[in-house]
Each structure stands twice: as structure tokens, then as C-alpha cells.
Amino acid sequence: MPDSVDQLAARLLSSSAKNSYDPELDIDWAAPVDDFPDAPFLPFEHVSLYGTALWDGLSHRQRIELSKHELASVASTGLWFEIVLMHLLARYAYDEDPQAPSTQYALTEIGDETRHVIMFAHAVARMGVPTYRPARLIHNLARVYKATARGTAMFAPILLAEEITDRLQRLTMNDESIHPLVRMVNRIHVVEEARHVRFARAEVAARAGRSGPLVRLLSNTVAAVVGAVIADALIHPDVYVAVGLDPRTARRAARENPHHQRSRRFLAARIMSFLAEQGMVRGPARVIYRRAHLI
Numbered sequence: 573m574p575d576s577v578d579q580l581a582a583r584l585l586s587s588s589a590k591n592s593y594d595p596e597l598d599i600d601w602a603a604p605v606d607d608f609p610d611a612p613f614l615p616f617e618h619v620s621l622y623g624t625a626l627w628d629g630l631s632h633r634q635r636i637e638l639s640k641h642e643l644a645s646v647a648s649t650g651l652w653f654e655i656v657l658m659h660l661l662a663r664y665a666y667d668e669d670p671q672a673p674s675t676q677y678a679l680t681e682i683g684d685e686t687r688h689v690i691m692f693a694h695a696v697a698r699m700g701v702p703t704y705r706p707a708r709l710i711h712n713l714a715r716v717y718k719a720t721a722r723g724t725a726m727f728a729p730i731l732l733a734e735e736i737t738d739r740l741q742r743l744t745m746n747d748e749s750i751h752p753l754v755r756m757v758n759r760i761h762v763v764e765e766a767r768h769v770r771f772a773r774a775e776v777a778a779r780a781g782r783s784g785p786l787v788r789l790l791s792n793t794v795a796a797v798v799g800a801v802i803a804d805a806l807i808h809p810d811v812y813v814a815v816g817l818d819p820r821t822a823r824r825a826a827r828e829n830p831h832h833q834r835s836r837r838f839l840a841a842r843i844m845s846f847l848a849e850q851g852m853v854r855g856p857a858r859v860i861y862r863r864a865h866l867i
């Protein structure tokens with residue numbers, strides 16, 4: 573591992589020791605969730621149907637309900653990807669020297685993600701929403717991805733998933749109009765994710781551009797496909813059933829919704845400009861990111 577990554581990892585390890593959370597104890601899980609009937613779970617402008625004719629047809633109560641299911645879907649898909657990430661990081665640690673700070677940080681990150689997965693699962697359960705799972709095919713393809721991905725093909729999609737959700741969580745954690753349970757969970761997640769993002773960015777920066785053109789093309793394309801699949805899986809079509817809409821029709825309306833496309837580009841803007849600086853948004857990757865409305 574390059575020295576620059578190890579130096580950063582050493583700093584991240586000491587910051588993790590000083591500033592980490594145990595959501596089991598740090599969140600008041602007994603606090604009543606139903607006491608805030610008028611608080612949305614996501615800002616309305618980031619709900620997938622916002623601005624469409626279907627949205628106009630929903631009552632205020634249904635809009636809040638849809639925001640709850642979309643947030644729960646993002647949390648469920650997010651925790652699914654955190655489990656994928658744990659496997660990737662465990663494989664990374666398997667190959668590296670356990671005495672190296674970078675290996676120890678990867679192991680620390682697995683610990684963080686273990687707590688996050690349980691925290692998100694608790695939060696979704698408190699909202700009274702079932703776990704939304706990605707489609708069976710994606711679930712099974714991810715099996716192959718997490719068993720084989722390495723280098724930038726491993727770290728770039730991690731970054732994309734982490735930075736998109738991070739931007740959404742930063743937006744809501746201090747917004748008093750958003751449901752307090754969501755703000756509490758987001759505040760904890762943002763602190764620990766900030767370290768994960770720095771580590772993954774350092775890894776991408778250290779590795780991008782080092783391999784030959786063919787491997788680079790392949791890694792960039794795999795990273796883009798995985799990134800687009802995750803971005804697409806964040807909102808499960810069944811969320812629309814919760815407000816009495818046909819999932820196929822509503823999903824199509826969301827995909828074609830310029831507000832939703834703008835929201836996606838906004839949430840991905842920072843990470844996409846970083847990946848572009850690393851030369852990872854070219855050729856087929858660029859087409860894939862554009863079609864996924866990430867650029």
C-alpha cells in the first residue's frame with residue numbers, strides 16, 4: 573500500500589478511537605415515532621415523484637407516507653451494500669499486512685459498518701416498514717462482484733454509494749422539519765462515513781491511472797455499471813404501493829421525472845467530479861453514468 577494511504581489510515585484510526593458511536597446506546601430507540609405525524613422523512617423535493625402528475629394527485633399525508641417508504645428503501649438498500657462492502661474489505665484485509673495502518677483501518681471500517689447495518693435495520697423497523705431488498709438478479713450478481721472486485725472497481729462504487737447517501741444525510745440531519753428519528757440516525761452515520769470516504773478516495777487516487785489501458789477501461793466500466801445499479805436500486809418500486817400507486821407506472825414516472833433526475837445529479841455531483849479527476853468517467857463509463865442521471 574502506498575505510504576500516503578497508510579499515513580491517512582493512521583490518522584483515521586486515531587480519530588475512530590476518539591469519535592465513534594454505539595447506536596445501540598446512543599439512540600433512544602424507545603422514543604415514540606408517531607408523535608410527529610407532519611414531519612416528512614425526506615425533503616419532498618428529493619422524493620422520486622416530486623413535481624409529477626402522480627405527485628399532484630397525492631394528499632399531504634400520502635406524500636409523507638411515500639417519503640417514509642423511500643427513506644426506508646434507501647436505508648435498506650444502503651445496508652445491503654454495506655454488507656457487500658464488509659465482504660470487499662474483509663477480502664482486502666485478507667491480502668494485506670495486518671500490521672499496516674491501512675489494513676487496520678479496513679478492519680475498523682468493517683466494525684463501523686456492522687453497527688450501521690444494525691442501526692438502519694432498527695430504524696426501518698421503528699418506522700414500521702418491511703425491508704426492501706434489491707431484485708433477486710442484482711442480489712445474486714452482487715455475490716459475484718463482492719467475491720471478485722478489487723482496486724478502483726472495488727473502491728469507486730463504494731465511494732459512489734457512500735457519497736450519494738452522505739449528501740442526502742447531510743442535507744437532512746440539521747433540517748428541523750425532518751422526522752427526528754431520521755436526523756438522529758443520519759448524524760451518527762455522517763461522522764463515521766466521512767472517514768470511510770476519505771479512505772476510499774485515497775485508495776482510488778493511489779490506484780487510478782496505474783494500470784494499463786485495458787485494465788483501466790475494464791475497471792472504469794465495472795465501476796460505472798455497479799454505481800448505476802446501486803443508484804437505481806435505492807428506490808424499490810414497491811414503495812409506490814404504500815400510497816396506492818401502480819409500481820410499474822410510478823417507477824416509469826420517476827425515471828422520466830426531471831426533478832428526480834436533477835436530484836440524482838445533485839447528490840452525485842461531488843463524487844462524480846472526483847471520479848472524473850481520476851480519469852474514471854470516460855468512454856463507456858461516461859455513457860453509463862449519464863444514462864443513470866449521475867452526471
Ligand SMILES: [Fe+2]
Nearest residue numbers: 654685688765
Ligand atoms: Fe455506513
Ligand SMILES: [Fe+2]
Nearest residue numbers: 685734765768
Ligand atoms: Fe461506510
